[in-house]
Amino acid sequence: MAPSLVPDPQTVDKPLLAVLRGERRDPPPMWLMRQAGRYLPEYRALRAEKGGFLELVYDPAAAAEVTIQPLRRFPFDGAIIFSDILIVPYAIGQDLWFETGEGPRLAPKMSDARLRDLKPRMERLQPIYETVRLVKASLSPETTFLGFAGSPWTVATYMIAGQGSREQAEARQLAYSDPGKMDMILDLIATVTVDYLSGQIEAGVEAVQLFDSWSGSLAPAQFERFVIARNALIVAELKRRHPTVPVIGFPKGAGGKLGAYARETGVDAIGLDETVDPVWADRELPADMPVQGNLDPLALMAGGAPLREAALGLLDALRNRPHIFNLGHGIGQHTPIAHVEQLVELVKGSGK
Numbered sequence: 001m002a003p004s005l006v007p008d009p010q011t012v013d014k015p016l017l018a019v020l021r022g023e024r025r026d027p028p029p030m031w032l033m034r035q036a037g038r039y040l041p042e043y044r045a046l047r048a049e050k051g052g053f054l055e056l057v058y059d060p061a062a063a064a065e066v067t068i069q070p071l072r073r074f075p076f077d078g079a080i081i082f083s084d085i086l087i088v089p090y091a092i093g094q095d096l097w098f099e100t101g102e103g104p105r106l107a108p109k110m111s112d113a114r115l116r117d118l119k120p121r122m123e124r125l126q127p128i129y130e131t132v133r134l135v136k137a138s139l140s141p142e143t144t145f146l147g148f149a150g151s152p153w154t155v156a157t158y159m160i161a162g163q164g165s166r167e168q169a170e171a172r173q174l175a176y177s178d179p180g181k182m183d184m185i186l187d188l189i190a191t192v193t194v195d196y197l198s199g200q201i202e203a204g205v206e207a208v209q210l211f212d213s214w215s216g217s218l219a220p221a222q223f224e225r226f227v228i229a230r231n232a233l234i235v236a237e238l239k240r241r242h243p244t245v246p247v248i249g250f251p252k253g254a255g256g257k258l259g260a261y262a263r264e265t266g267v268d269a270i271g272l273d274e275t276v277d278p279v280w281a282d283r284e285l286p287a288d289m290p291v292q293g294n295l296d297p298l299a300l301m302a303g304g305a306p307l308r309e310a311a312l313g314l315l316d317a318l319r320n321r322p323h324i325f326n327l328g329h330g331i332g333q334h335t336p337i338a339h340v341e342q343l344v345e346l347v348k349g350s351g352k
Contacts, residue, residue: 012141012142013142014077014141014142014143014144014206015029015077015142015144016029016031016077016078016143016144016207016324017144017206017207017246019269019290019322019323019324020144020207020246020248020268020269020290020322020324021246021268022288022290022322023322024320024321024322024323025322027315027325027347027348027349028315028318028323028324028325028347029077029078029144029324029325030076030077030078030324030325030326030344030347030348031076031077031078031079031080031146031324031326032070032076032326032327032330032331032340033080033326033327033329033330033331034330034331035070035074035076035080035331036066036067036068036069036070036079036080036082037066037330037331037333038333039331039332039333039334039335039337039340040069040070040073040337042069043066043069046062046065046066050062052098053084053098054084054096054097054098056082057082057083057084057087057127057128058127059127060127060128060130060131060134061134063081063082063083063127063128063131064082064131064134064135064138066082067079067080067081067082067131067135068135068138068139071139071140071143073337073340074340074341074344075344075348076143076344077142077143077144077324078143078144078145078146078324079135079139079143079144079145079146080146080147080148080209081128081131081132081135081145081146081147081148081200081205082131083128083131083148084104085148085149085150085154085155085158085211085213086104086106086150086155086158087124087125087128087196088149088150088155088189088192088193088196089106089155089158089159089189090106090121090124091120091121091122091124091125091192091196092115092118092120092121092159092188092189092192093118093119093120093121094106094107094108094110094118094159095107095108102163103163103164104158104163104164105162105163106158106159106162106163107162108162109159109160109161109162109170110156110159110160110185111160111161111162111170111174115184115185115188122192122195125195125196125199128196128199128200129199129200129202129203130203132145132147132200132203132204132205133203133204135204136203136204136205144206144207145204145205145206145207146205146206146207146208146209146248147197147200147201147205147207147208147209148208148209148210148211149193149196149197149208149210149211150193150210150211150212150213151193151210151211151212151215151227151230151231151234151249151251152185152186152187152189152190152193152226152230152231152234153171153186153212153214153215153218153226153227153230154211154212154213154214154215155189155193156171156182156185156186156189156226157170157171157214157217159185159189160174160185167217168214168217172217172218172222175222175226182226186226186230187230189230190230190233190234193234194234194237194238194241197234197238198238198241198242201238201241201242201245205245206245206246207245207246207247207248208238208245208246208247208248209247209248209249209250209271210231210234210235210247210248210249210250210267211250211252212227212231212249212250212251212252212254213250213252214252214253215227215251215252215253215254216251216252216253216254216255217253220257223254223257224260227251227254227261228260228261228264228265231249231251231261231265231267232264232265232266235247235249235265235266235267236266239266246268246269247266247267247268247269248267248268248269248270248271248292249261249262249265249267249269249270249271250270250271250273250292251271252273252329253273253275255275255276258270258272258276258281258284258285259284259285262285262286262289263286268289268290269289269290269291269292269322269324270285270289270290270291270292271291271292271293271294271326272291272292272293272294272328273293273294273328273329274293274294274295274296274297274327274328274329275328276293276294276328278291278293278294278314278317278318279317281294281318282317282318282320282321287321288321288322289321289322290321290322290323290324291318291321291322291323291324292323292324292326293314293324293325293326293327293328294314294326294327294328295310295311295314295325295326295327295328295343296310296327296328297327297328297329297330297331297332297335298332299311300327300331300332300335300339300340300343301332301334301335301336301339302339303336303338303339303342304342307339307342307343307346308342308346311325311343311346311347312346315346315347325347
């Protein structure tokens with residue numbers, strides 16, 4: 001019998017997955033948050049063709065195409081599924097739409113409505129799994145495939161206010177005025193998120209990231225209860241179902257609470273936002289824990305000497321631990337493609 005030409009997934013070298021499992025690689029593997037998106041002309045063309053963001057997300061063939069687009073331009077070591085953190089409240093039963101130039105909207109607002117009034121629509125998760133299967137079938141074997149979901153606190157802020165907000169005031173006020181309702185909302189989000197991420201894993205992703213984009217708005221006691229405790233529950237259940245699948249935690253704005261988050265949630269790797277000093281993080285986080293990040297997206301937008309200085313400084317600061325090079329948050333819409341090319345050369349060539 002002729003030998004198979006299909007690579008054995010157990011023997012293919014996946015640098016990003018290796019780092020998530022605790023190896024140090026030089027140069028470090030890289031991917032960029034929001035790498036599939038508005039800075040790419042091919043993305044803008046496809047979104048215009050589909051007519052809107054949600055229409056793009058819910059067309060599995062189109063969402064798979066968007067996921068793969070950046071990999072045709074850049075030698076990234078990871079692909080992340082093109083979707084949105086608000087798919088979970090959409091499945092829980094809120095209406096979801098996107099206002100042009102203003103972002104997502106959810107109704108009814110949970111500051112006024114009751115959870116029992118929502119009609120769950122879990123079938124709304126199925127197109128995302130189909131997107132995963134389509135991407136998996138066409139992805140290069142050395143590329144690590146990442147899934148994601150929003151963490152309960154961040155998702156709850158949108159569900160409660162019906163939209164994004166910089167101070168998350170409505171969610172924080174509800175936490176003080178009706179802690180029982182807040183706990184019910186967070187617990188439901190956590191339960192659905194476990195099933196959602198598990199479904200992504202079963203469809204083909206190899207690691208998952210939990211985005212807590214608004215964790216920095218909380219007081220310490222609330223951070224422990226709403227961020228650490230809920231993420232710990234999600235990670236524990238995912239590890240029970242999928243013990244070999246790494247989980248990346250990204251608590252944006254956590255600052256000095258990063259150490260507690262790393263120790264208490266059970267995540268395999270920590271994503272750092274751009275405000276975190278990587279030297280401090282290297283000193284304070286558990287030894288040998290993989291770190292992801294944390295180039296300032298505006299340094300990437302600037303390009304040239306500022307980008308070179310920032311990227312090489314970051315590489316140096318994290319040279320002694322497992323490191324995945326990434327941004328401190330999503331790539332900006334107006335980032336020149338030439339600057340991404342410069343960054344790839346700096347990281348892959350370690351500045352040479």
